[in-house]
Amino acid sequence: MYDKNTVNNQIIKMPKLELHLHLEGAFSFEFLFTLINKYGGNSEIKSIDELRNKFIFKDFNHFIEMWYWKNQFFREYIDFEELAFNTLKNLAKQNVIYAELFFSPWDFSSAGFEIGLIAESIIKGVKRGEKQFPIRCNLIADLVRNYGANSSLKRLDEITPFLNSGVVGIGLGGSEKEYPPNLFKEVFIEAKKRGFRTTVHAGESAGADSIWSAILDCKAERIGHGVRVVEDPMLIDYLIKRKISLEVCITSNLKTRVFDSIEKHPFKYLDEMGVMVTVNSDDPPMFGSNITEELILLNKEFGYEIKDLVRLMKNSVKAAFLEASDKNIYISKLDKFLISASEV
Ligand SMILES: [Zn+2]
Incomplete structure (x- = not known):
């Protein structure tokens, strides 16, 4: 039996994968504070602690308000490159060896940025990060429901030049209730034809119908969140039979009140039923978590031991938008880690 300190240390050392992380919500407070000061500072924010306090959310609207507030400090293309580089640096510090990052450059087009140039800058930052740290990263362009279905094909066209040179897939975040997945059927079919991998946020603020x-x-090959599958036993069976994985983000679900307590969160139930669940952090600084903390939470609240957490990381390998040969490398890294952890 492990004691708690040993378990936490092993979790820190564990090679990790993350499949559901939004780049624009993955900044560190240190990074954002530097950016704010680069552009003359902000009278409200004199320290990193003040900045951190500003991001303690009162409710979901406040979360959205803060999402856009921070965007005003991205003023040059280099800021996106630095964001990507710093995000990889922070992930590598946590022993994340592979990450798939959502990015949504359309949030910045009203500020005069060109989509292609943002994508280029982010890819540049990712490549620099991959060179400097022991991490690999693929990007997923989040087409964002709220910009509407009619213009979504245009967004796909804007991102297509980057397919297989940094970008591997498309995603669909935003207001799930107001913009159900079926509105985006055509763009997803077209994206598949072009060779994009696909994931859709569903079953978070809307129910099982949205996942169907x-x-x-x-x-969709994968479902972002998908936790409200618990409302439909037939859908649970379907996910198991088709091996469709869920990108689960427990702390995010608690902060946005999909479930009002950890006891009500269905992660363990879905895992025990045989659904391919993966562990992710969504928007780490905005939700006050990160992938390491999510794993510690699983150990503390649901009794997951190191071998169980390694199994969950293997789920992420299986669900990743990677070639089989790459997946084998990550599986053997996890096996090696498990052997070394068992010897402690
Ligand atoms: Zn998300």
Whole structure:
């Protein structure tokens, strides 16, 4: 039996993968503080602690308000490159060896940025990070529901030049209730034809119907969140049979009140039923978590031991938008880690 300190140390050392992380929500407070000061500072924010306090959310609207507030400090293309580089640096510090990052450059087009140049800058930052740290990263362009279905094909066109040179897939975040997946059926079918991998946020603020639509209409290979599958036993069976994985983000679900307590969170139930669940952090600084903390939470609240957490990391390998040969490398790294952890 491990004691708590040993378990936490092993979790810190564990090679990790993350599949659901939004780049624009993955900044460190140190990074954002530097950016604020680069552009003359902000009278409200005199220290990193003041900045951190500003991001303690009162409710979901406050979260959205803060999401856009921080965007005003991105003023040059280099800021996106630095964000990507710093994000990889922070992930590598946590022993994350592979990450798939969502990015949504359209949030910045009203400020005069060109989508292609933002994408280029982010890819540059990712490449620099991959060179300097022991981490690999692929990008997923989040088409963002709230910009509407009619213009989504244009967004796909804007991102297509970057397919297989940094970008591997498309995603669909934003207001799930107002913009159900079926509205985006055409763009997802077209994206698949072009060779994009697909994931759709569903079953977070809307129920099981939204997940069905993501799978049947948009042919999503993975579901972002998907936790409200618990509302439909037939869908649970379907996910298990088709091996469709869920990108679960427990702390995010608690902070946005999908579930009002950890006891009500269905992660363990879904895992025990045989659903391919993966562990992710969504928007780490904004939710006050990170992938390491998510794993510690699983150990503390649900009794997951190191071998169980390694199994969850293997789920992420299986669900990753990677070639089989790459997956084998990550599986053997995890096996090696488990052997060394068992010897402690
Ligand atoms: Zn998300």
